[in-house]
Amino acid sequence: MFTLPILGDTVALALSEQSKFMFTRYKKYGSVFRLNLLGRPMYILSDVEALRGPYRDEGAVPEVPFPTFKLLMGDFNVPGGGKHVHGPWRKASLAALGPAGLQAMFPAVLRVMQSHLAEWAAAGQVDVFQSARRMGLELAVDVVADVELSPAVDRTWFKQQVETWLYGMWGLPVPLPGSALAKALAAKKVLLGVLGQELAADHAAYKDKWTELGSSTAAMADDLVARAASAAAEGTKASGTPRLSHVTRLGLFGLGATEVEHSALSVLHAIMGAADTTRFALFNTWALVAQSPRVQDKLYEEQQKVMEEFGPELTYKAACSMPYMDATVKECMRLLPASAGGPRRLTAELKAGDVVLPAGSYVWMYSWLLHCLDPACWDGDTSVDVPAHMDWRNNLEGAFRPERWLSEETRPKHYFTFGYGTHLCAGINLAYLEIRTMLALVVRKYRLRLRTPDMLTRARYFPFIEPAAGTDTVLLEAR
Numbered sequence: 013m014f015t016l017p018i019l020g021d022t023v024a025l026a027l028s029e030q031s032k033f034m035f036t037r038y039k040k041y042g043s044v045f046r047l048n049l050l051g052r053p054m055y056i057l058s059d060v061e062a063l064r065g066p067y068r069d070e071g072a073v074p075e076v077p078f079p080t081f082k083l084l085m086g087d088f089n090v091p092g093g094g095k096h097v098h099g100p101w102r103k104a105s106l107a108a109l110g111p112a113g114l115q116a117m118f119p120a121v122l123r124v125m126q127s128h129l130a131e132w133a134a135a136g137q138v139d140v141f142q143s144a145r146r147m148g149l150e151l152a153v154d155v156v157a158d159v160e161l162s163p164a165v166d167r168t169w170f171k172q173q174v175e176t177w178l179y180g181m182w183g184l185p186v187p188l189p190g191s192a193l194a195k196a197l198a199a200k201k202v203l204l205g206v207l208g209q210e211l212a213a214d215h216a217a218y219k220d221k222w223t224e225l226g227s228s229t230a231a232m233a234d235d236l237v238a239r240a241a242s243a244a245a246e247g248t249k250a251s252g253t254p255r256l257s258h259v260t261r262l263g264l265f266g267l268g269a270t271e272v273e274h275s276a277l278s279v280l281h282a283i284m285g286a287a288d289t290t291r292f293a294l295f296n297t298w299a300l301v302a303q304s305p306r307v308q309d310k311l312y313e314e315q316q317k318v319m320e321e322f323g324p325e326l327t328y329k330a331a332c333s334m335p336y337m338d339a340t341v342k343e344c345m346r347l348l349p350a351s352a353g354g355p356r357r358l359t360a361e362l363k364a365g366d367v368v369l370p371a372g373s374y375v376w377m378y379s380w381l382l383h384c385l386d387p388a389c390w391d392g393d394t395s396v397d398v399p400a401h402m403d404w405r406n407n408l409e410g411a412f413r414p415e416r417w418l419s420e421e422t423r424p425k426h427y428f429t430f431g432y433g434t435h436l437c438a439g440i441n442l443a444y445l446e447i448r449t450m451l452a453l454v455v456r457k458y459r460l461r462l463r464t465p466d467m468l469t470r471a472r473y474f475p476f477i478e479p480a481a482g483t484d485t486v487l488l489e490a491r
């Protein structure tokens with residue numbers, strides 16, 4: 013094990029491709045090593061057996077220890093709230109994000125995507141990094157958090173404030189005047205003020221119900237689910253699933269945060285969970301697909317069949333009936349994960365091989381590294397910089413193979429982009445649906461080609477993939 017100065021690890025990770033960086037450390041130090049990331053010592057573990065307990069909340073809690081995150085999200089840890097808070101909150105989240113909820117959200121998802129595609133089509137090209145950012149934001153505000161604003165509030169202005177708030181998350185944890193964090197904190201204040209006013213009546217009714225149910229998270233979760241179901245039965249609500257914004261709020265209420273500013277903050281929490289994650293997923297997927305005419309042709313063939321079966325309109329059912337598309341999205345998320353996963357703070361010591369990590373340490377099941385070590389894909393060769401199945405840089409066609417997801421023998425066994433265990437992403441199927449929908453709309457009409465073919469090679473890698481300025485244009489060539 014080793015330690016390097018803070019900037020050493022963070023900057024090195026930003027400049028190196030993440031698989032290469034992590035695999036190099038693994039080769040040098042083995043299955044447990046320590047990094048200083050954004051000012052925090054973190055143990056990166058690749059022993060899945062040892063991590064099973066912590067990622068099931070046994071001897072560990074999920075916690076994002078980065079001060080910037082806490083400043084902008086408030087000091088409320090709903091996933092770490094224990095069985096009585098996290099359990100019912102998760103149950104209600106899964107109800108909101110299950111098949112019926114997704115079907116109800118689909119028209120709004122499609123609307124966002126079609127409006128973007130119209131812009132792309134008019135220009136014949138798209139700057140994918142910025143476009144993914146806008147799309148992630150719109151999906152989060154308009155669909156996931158489903159923010160209702162009175163006409164007095166300019167929705168475009170509101171989204172700009174959200175963007176400023178989100179951007180601060182990636183800045184240094186020092187709110188110097190003019191810094192991204194200082195601007196984000198100011199935006200947070202404005203957003204909480206506006207949302208507090210907009211939500212006042214809804215919050216009051218929610219709180220009354222909460223009090224009536226004895227301030228019980230479990231009873232409130234059941235009530236949200238039951239009320240949505242009966243509203244659907246009476247015909248006053250289409251989907252029969254609870255509103256996600258009401259579910260997100262439940263987490264904070266469960267932690268005792270029941271004032272109107274907490275309801276406002278819970279909207280920001282919903283946006284945070286969905287915006288940048290989706291944005292990186294969209295960008296990473298487009299970046300890979302745009303480099304592979306082979307995969308695009310196979311996606312196109314599949315879309316021809318889908319249109320024959322379901323007609324030219326992209327419906328929810330059609331969007332759920334695309335096995336090669338599904339495999340492509342998973343393959344993109346395996347090769348270029350949109351998230352490295354979430355860390356855990358140990359509440360008891362953890363034995364991993366011959367290493368004992370004390371309580372209080374942070375451990376991380378780091379998706380990029382575990383994908384390198386996938387027993388179904390990796391032959392154990394440590395003489396290479398990056399295992400062949402992760403080496404999109406030198407071996408794109410060999411590494412980027414959606415087909416590997418289509419048979420039991422080749423299906424990857426390590427896939428941690430959406431986490432693992434008790435906190436596996438509750439929005440995973442929504443994220444997949446969004447990416448599939450956009451990709452289907454595009455490949456039906458266009459071939460994609462990067463104007464700067466080595467865009468990804470020249471990108472920065474941590475905390476997320478960011479292409480060098482002016483290199484992210486994708487050209488759309490009509491089929």
Ligand code: HEM
Nearest residue numbers: 091286289290293350351353354430431435437438439443
């Ligand atoms: C491609 C997009 C996304 C990625 C890569 C992603 C990734 C993740 C990861 C890695 C976790 C686990 C964190 C941990 O273990 O500490 C997680 C949890 C979660 N995600 Fe996502 N996410 C995405 C999109 C979404 C969306 C769109 C939503 C909401 C609609 C969402 C809602 C959640 C929630 C509620 C949790 C917490 C689950 C729990 O603690 O039980 N995610 N996500």
